Amino acid sequence: MNRRSLVSIGALVLGVAVLLSASVVAQVPAPLAAKRAPAAKVPAPTGKPYTPPKTPDGQPDLQGFWTNSTYVPLERPQGVTKEIYTPAEAEAAIKAAAEREAEQTEPGTTADVHYDFSQFGLDRSQSKFAASLRTSLIVDPPDGKIPALNAQGQKRGAERAAARKAAGGPYDSVQNMPIGSRCIIMGGSGPPMMNAGYNANYQIVQSPGYVMILTEMIHDARIIPLDNRPQAAQGVRQWVGVSRGRWEGNTLVVETTNFNGKNAFRGASENLKVTERFTRIADDMIDYKFTVEDPATWDRSWTAEAPLAKTEGPIFEFACHETNYGISNILAGARAEEKAKAEQAKKGSN
Amino acid sequence: MRNRFLTRVTVAGIVTCLAAAVTLVTAQTPGYRAPRAPDGKPNLNGIWQAINTANYDIEAHSAAQSPVLEMGATGAVPAGLGVVEGGTLPYTPEALKKRNENRANRLKLDPEVKCYLPGVPRGTYMPFPFQIIQSQKHIMLVHEYAGAVRTIYMADQTEAPADSWMGWSNGRWEGETLVVDTKGFNDLSWFDRSGNFHSDALHVVERISARSADTLNYEATVEDPKVFTRPWKMSMPLYRRVEPNAQILEFRCVEFVEDLLYGHLRKQPSQ
Amino acid sequence: MRAKLVVVIACAAMLLAVGQARAHHAFAAEFDVNKPLTLKGSLIKWEMVNPHSWFHVAVKEPDGKVTEWLIEGGSPNQLIRMGVTKNTVPIGTELTIEGYRAKDGGLKAVGRNFVLPDGSRLFLGGSAPGGTPAEKK
Numbered sequence: 001m002n003r004r005s006l007v008s009i010g011a012l013v014l015g016v017a018v019l020l021s022a023s024v025v026a027q028v029p030a031p032l033a034a035k036r037a038p039a040a041k042v043p044a045p046t047g048k049p050y051t052p053p054k055t056p057d058g059q060p061d062l063q064g065f066w067t068n069s070t071y072v073p074l075e076r077p078q079g080v081t082k083e084i085y086t087p088a089e090a091e092a093a094i095k096a097a098a099e100r101e102a103e104q105t106e107p108g109t110t111a112d113v114h115y116d117f118s119q120f121g122l123d124r125s126q127s128k129f130a131a132s133l134r135t136s137l138i139v140d141p142p143d144g145k146i147p148a149l150n151a152q153g154q155k156r157g158a159e160r161a162a163a164r165k166a167a168g169g170p171y172d173s174v175q176n177m178p179i180g181s182r183c184i185i186m187g188g189s190g191p192p193m194m195n196a197g198y199n200a201n202y203q204i205v206q207s208p209g210y211v212m213i214l215t216e217m218i219h220d221a222r223i224i225p226l227d228n229r230p231q232a233a234q235g236v237r238q239w240v241g242v243s244r245g246r247w248e249g250n251t252l253v254v255e256t257t258n259f260n261g262k263n264a265f266r267g268a269s270e271n272l273k274v275t276e277r278f279t280r281i282a283d284d285m286i287d288y289k290f291t292v293e294d295p296a297t298w299d300r301s302w303t304a305e306a307p308l309a310k311t312e313g314p315i316f317e318f319a320c321h322e323t324n325y326g327i328s329n330i331l332a333g334a335r336a337e338e339k340a341k342a343e344q345a346k347k348g349s350n
Numbered sequence: 351m352r353n354r355f356l357t358r359v360t361v362a363g364i365v366t367c368l369a370a371a372v373t374l375v376t377a378q379t380p381g382y383r384a385p386r387a388p389d390g391k392p393n394l395n396g397i398w399q400a401i402n403t404a405n406y407d408i409e410a411h412s413a414a415q416s417p418v419l420e421m422g423a424t425g426a427v428p429a430g431l432g433v434v435e436g437g438t439l440p441y442t443p444e445a446l447k448k449r450n451e452n453r454a455n456r457l458k459l460d461p462e463v464k465c466y467l468p469g470v471p472r473g474t475y476m477p478f479p480f481q482i483i484q485s486q487k488h489i490m491l492v493h494e495y496a497g498a499v500r501t502i503y504m505a506d507q508t509e510a511p512a513d514s515w516m517g518w519s520n521g522r523w524e525g526e527t528l529v530v531d532t533k534g535f536n537d538l539s540w541f542d543r544s545g546n547f548h549s550d551a552l553h554v555v556e557r558i559s560a561r562s563a564d565t566l567n568y569e570a571t572v573e574d575p576k577v578f579t580r581p582w583k584m585s586m587p588l589y590r591r592v593e594p595n596a597q598i599l600e601f602r603c604v605e606f607v608e609d610l611l612y613g614h615l616r617k618q619p620s621q
Numbered sequence: 622m623r624a625k626l627v628v629v630i631a632c633a634a635m636l637l638a639v640g641q642a643r644a645h646h647a648f649a650a651e652f653d654v655n656k657p658l659t660l661k662g663s664l665i666k667w668e669m670v671n672p673h674s675w676f677h678v679a680v681k682e683p684d685g686k687v688t689e690w691l692i693e694g695g696s697p698n699q700l701i702r703m704g705v706t707k708n709t710v711p712i713g714t715e716l717t718i719e720g721y722r723a724k725d726g727g728l729k730a731v732g733r734n735f736v737l738p739d740g741s742r743l744f745l746g747g748s749a750p751g752g753t754p755a756e757k758k
Binding site: 055056057058063168169171172173174175182183184185203205206207208210212214218219220221223225229230232236238239240242314315316317319321322327328331332334335338 | 387388389395461465466467481483484485486487488490492497498499501503508511512514515516538594595597598599600602604605608611612615616617
């Protein structure tokens, strides 16, 4: 990584910011009242390269608890043309989004049919997030948007849409429901690792020859070998692909292929290749960049930068499938509604 | 008949001897000392797997027919010498009844059938490898089966904040042995496919040490006053997966059980 | 023979981008927006599980009978990081739950607000909304 991009990263990154919740904490059970989120921290942008500490076996130390929670969208919003907000604009964008999240929903509306995230500390503003002046995580192409699908990608998209339609309604079967709702895998795993919305946390543990990245949801431990072994044979296909890593100076470069094609990251095929770069640029920040390539979907690669900010553990077990009562509730509810409709129709025709 | 009686006594005698021999099987190569990890602790890093039939039944058992007819011999149960020291699990009378009910209904009740997390110590002897990733503050156990993960806290130790499938583990070194103390279990996992179970009072203390360059000694002491009349112990060697480029692969089994769990709630074609 | 279809829901990918949590439409499929309810009861057990936690609440019906309701709440994981444990909400805690009933007809609901006897909401909820119009944002 050259000095110029380090400077620009330093300039871009506001550091780890925490917006204190506006909630009253005085009446809350004692353990929560006692614990307060730490104040916002803004490291001074610096041109000096940061030298990370080393693990006992000499790897740059990436260990600890990290979050990729962010208010920066993957793609540049409509109507925004600049790449970098001014600090005031970035603050305003975060504030507006945080207020939207904290808004109380209107009783009797679909949005109200949900527990309140803020009660459970699940709004982004209630825990650490990686702040940035960027208007989009995508840094290449320069317009901050995912490139257009090529002909193959469009064809595949159309085939998938047709298959969805043929499969019937969203609650006809569990297989018609979103992969995350089914507790198979969620977006935080990737790769690339995307903001999960809440519990957007990772634990990195290193041992000689390995880096392990544990994604909180759904307890996904990606073990990356560093010994230059060959990529797995084509017959091995995984939801998270198969990762191979190496250190280039202080940057961990991870290449992942062998995806199973069922995760369809932004419409990609099973030939997706993701290259991630992890560089610790401060005690409390890892610069995380990922490049997405799939000639069967896009005619060019695209790259995003989504910093990881230091956060607190622990990562409690996110056992999802085991207590996924929602699936049977939703399916049973849909069947009950169909039954009621059918009985109404019968009555109507009598 | 006299011959049948003698045969029964002989078999019982052999089984008792073999059960006692389980404790001797795991004897250390005299004087073996594992290489040091970079921080000076014994190096237990690696990909490990048990080679036994404890996951079918942790007690001594004979080979038996498959509970699923169509699987024929591929679903049949292989025999096992048992991994429980002393041979029989010390259930209370009510718990033994429950164990036997579990066993009689195991296809419906075994959490493994539903791709649920395996719990402890079952995760150790599932027929899948697991990887030990050893760092100073945390030692991670990453299981291929269902991607189960255990975090062993070597520092910043606290009590379990809530119950979980894999429990809350605090670890320490006693010389060459990693001692892992785990509590905070829910009551939903089993010890094997044969209905052996526990309550949420389960407390497991594991002792793991290097036995040779490519084997570990593994012992687990299990305590559960709601289910057993006294603590009991199991032990087994663990074998390193030594093939080049060995790695933990994906056994993301949720997809494999969705029709089993939710098929009855599928929309049926209209009449 | 049922053909196995690999169905990829693109909207899930989009939802994951902006925050997987905001899958309101799935909740509106599980619980009925036309069946709002208010339950008063005492806590039997808070199942601190994922992907959503469940409060088991003993509710006294008008006829004096006590029924056990299951009320859906959020993942406990962030609360655990903030110091909440299984001992934080004692068994027997009186709760008023405002929410919506399950579509499948069971004694289940989603808890829009979990309100303690002093009017505050559980954990980080602050005051219960819908008090004075000025409190609504």
